[in-house]
Amino acid sequence: MAMTGLDIYKLTPKTNCKECGFPTCMAFSMKVAAGGAEIQKCSHMSEEALAKLSESTAPLMKTVVFGKGETEYKLGGETVLFRHEKTFVNKNRFAVLFTDKMSPEEVDAKIAGMKEVCYVRIGEEMKVEIAALKYSGDKDAFLALIKKVKESGLKVAFMLICEDVEVLKEALELVKEEVPIVHGANKNNYSEMVQLVRDKKLPLGLRADNLEELYALTENVQKMDYKELFLDPGCKSIKEAYVNTLQIRRTALKEQDRTFGYPSILFVNEMANGDKYMEVALSSVFTIKYGSVIVLSDMDYARALPLFGLRQNIFTDPQKPMRVEPKIYSINNANENSPVLVTVDFALSYFVVSGEIERSKIPAWLVIPDAGGYSVLTAWAAGKFSGSVISKFIKESGIENKTKCRKLIIPGKVAVLKGDIEDSLPGWEVVVGPDEAMHIPKFLREM
Numbered sequence: 001m002a003m004t005g006l007d008i009y010k011l012t013p014k015t016n017c018k019e020c021g022f023p024t025c026m027a028f029s030m031k032v033a034a035g036g037a038e039i040q041k042c043s044h045m046s047e048e049a050l051a052k053l054s055e056s057t058a059p060l061m062k063t064v065v066f067g068k069g070e071t072e073y074k075l076g077g078e079t080v081l082f083r084h085e086k087t088f089v090n091k092n093r094f095a096v097l098f099t100d101k102m103s104p105e106e107v108d109a110k111i112a113g114m115k116e117v118c119y120v121r122i123g124e125e126m127k128v129e130i131a132a133l134k135y136s137g138d139k140d141a142f143l144a145l146i147k148k149v150k151e152s153g154l155k156v157a158f159m160l161i162c163e164d165v166e167v168l169k170e171a172l173e174l175v176k177e178e179v180p181i182v183h184g185a186n187k188n189n190y191s192e193m194v195q196l197v198r199d200k201k202l203p204l205g206l207r208a209d210n211l212e213e214l215y216a217l218t219e220n221v222q223k224m225d226y227k228e229l230f231l232d233p234g235c236k237s238i239k240e241a242y243v244n245t246l247q248i249r250r251t252a253l254k255e256q257d258r259t260f261g262y263p264s265i266l267f268v269n270e271m272a273n274g275d276k277y278m279e280v281a282l283s284s285v286f287t288i289k290y291g292s293v294i295v296l297s298d299m300d301y302a303r304a305l306p307l308f309g310l311r312q313n314i315f316t317d318p319q320k321p322m323r324v325e326p327k328i329y330s331i332n333n334a335n336e337n338s339p340v341l342v343t344v345d346f347a348l349s350y351f352v353v354s355g356e357i358e359r360s361k362i363p364a365w366l367v368i369p370d371a372g373g374y375s376v377l378t379a380w381a382a383g384k385f386s387g388s389v390i391s392k393f394i395k396e397s398g399i400e401n402k403t404k405c406r407k408l409i410i411p412g413k414v415a416v417l418k419g420d421i422e423d424s425l426p427g428w429e430v431v432v433g434p435d436e437a438m439h440i441p442k443f444l445r446e447m
C-alpha cells in the first residue's frame with residue numbers, strides 16, 4: 001500500500017536543511033506522497049529508509065517499455081482513472097494480428113495494407129505500431145512468419161503470442177534484439193517464461209482463466225522479482241473483458257494495489273468475431289477505458305481514421321492547449337507576390353487552414369501570432385487574437401520583407417477586426433476570408 005506523507009516524514013532526518021528544494025522535511029514528504037517529487041532528491045536518507053521508500057513511493061502503475069529505436073514505446077505509468085483529473089500519459093498502441101495459419105498471400109496483403117495506412121494528423125504520425133505474431137501449432141510456419149514480417153520493411157514493434165516455451169526459445173532468437181512483448185505466460189509455464197525473458201528484460205504478458213487466477217499468477221511472477229509485465233484480462237465475452245479491464249485499473253489506482261499495476265493487452269479481434277465495425281467500436285471503448293495494447297485483425301483507413309483520431313483526443317493533456325509555433329509559414333512555395341493569411345496557433349486550426357491552402361495550390365504565406373493556443377473565436381473572446389495582436393505580429397515578424405503583396409486575409413469569423421487592423425497597418429488591405437477553412441481554395445483561386 002502507498003505511504004502517507006506522515007509515514008515518509010518519519011523516515012526523513014528531520015533537519016529541514018532545504019537541500020531538496022523544499023522548506024521542510026514535512027513539505028518534501030507531502031510532495032513525495034502526492035507523487036510530485038522523487039525520494040532520491042533528499043541525499044540524507046539512510047540506506048534502509050531509501051530502500052523502504054523507493055518501493056512504496058514508486059508509481060502505482062508500472063511503465064513498461066518495449067520495441068527498439070524508432071519503434072520503442074512505453075505503456076502504463078498512468079496515475080488517474082479519468083482524463084479530466086490530470087491527464088493520461090502513455091497512449092495505447094494498436095497491433096495487427098498475424099498467425100502461422102495464414103497463407104503467404106494473406107500475410108503479404110496484410111503487410112501491404114499496414115504500410116498503406118500511415119498519415120500525419122496534427123503533427124503526429126498515425127500508423128499501426130505492433131505486429132502481433134501468433135503461434136497456433138505449426139512451428140516452422142511460425143518461425144517463417146516472424147522472419148517474413150521482420151524483413152518486410154514494416155516499422156513496427158513485435159509481440160510474440162505463444163505458450164510453448166520451446167517454440168518461443170527459437171522464435172526469440174529471431175527478434176529478441178527488437179525487444180518484443182512475449183505473451184503467453186500462464187499458471188503452468190510462468191516460471192520457465194520468466195527465465196526465458198529475464199536476461200533481456202523483455203515484457204511478459206500474463207493470461208489466466210479469470211481475474212482471481214490472474215491476480216495469483218501476477219503475485220507469483222512478482223515473487224520471482226520480475227515486473228516487466230502486461231496483463232491480459234481475457235475475452236470470453238465483451239462484458240467480461242470490459243469489467244475485468246476496469247477492475248484491474250481500479251484495483252491498481254484506487255485500491256493502490258500494485259499487483260494489478262501493469263498495462264493491459266486486449267484482443268478485440270477475438271471479441272468482434274470477424275465483424276470489422278464491431279472491432280472499431282470495441283477498440284474505441286478500450287482506447288477510452290484502459291486498453292494498452294489493442295489487437296485488431298487488420299488495419300485499413302475505415303478503422304484507422306476514427307481510432308487514431310479518438311486516441312489523439314484522449315491522450316492529449318487537457319490542461320495544455322495543442323499549439324504550433326507562432327511564426328511565418330510558407331505554403332506552396334510562397335514568393336514575393338503571395339498574399340498573407342492569418343490564423344491562430346491552435347494546432348487543429350493551423351493544420352486545417354494550412355491543409356486547405358495546400359489544396360488550393362496557390363502560393364501563400366500563413367502567419368501565426370501567439371494566440372494562447374486557442375481556437376479563433378475563443379482566442380478573440382479572450383483578447384488574444386485582437387486587431388492589435390495581429391498588427392503587431394505583421395510589423396514585427398518580418399513578413400513585410402518577404403512579400404510585396406499587401407493583402408492580409410483574416411478568418412471570416414473575426415470579420416469585426418478588419419477596421420482595427422487597417423487602422424494600425426497603413427498600406428495593407430484587410431480582406432475578410434471565408435468562415436470555414438474548407439472554402440479557402442475557392443476563395444484564393446477567385447481572389
Ligand code: SF4
Nearest residue numbers: 016017018020025042
Ligand atoms: S534534503 Fe532531506 S533532510 Fe533536507 S530538508 Fe529535504 S528532506 Fe529534509
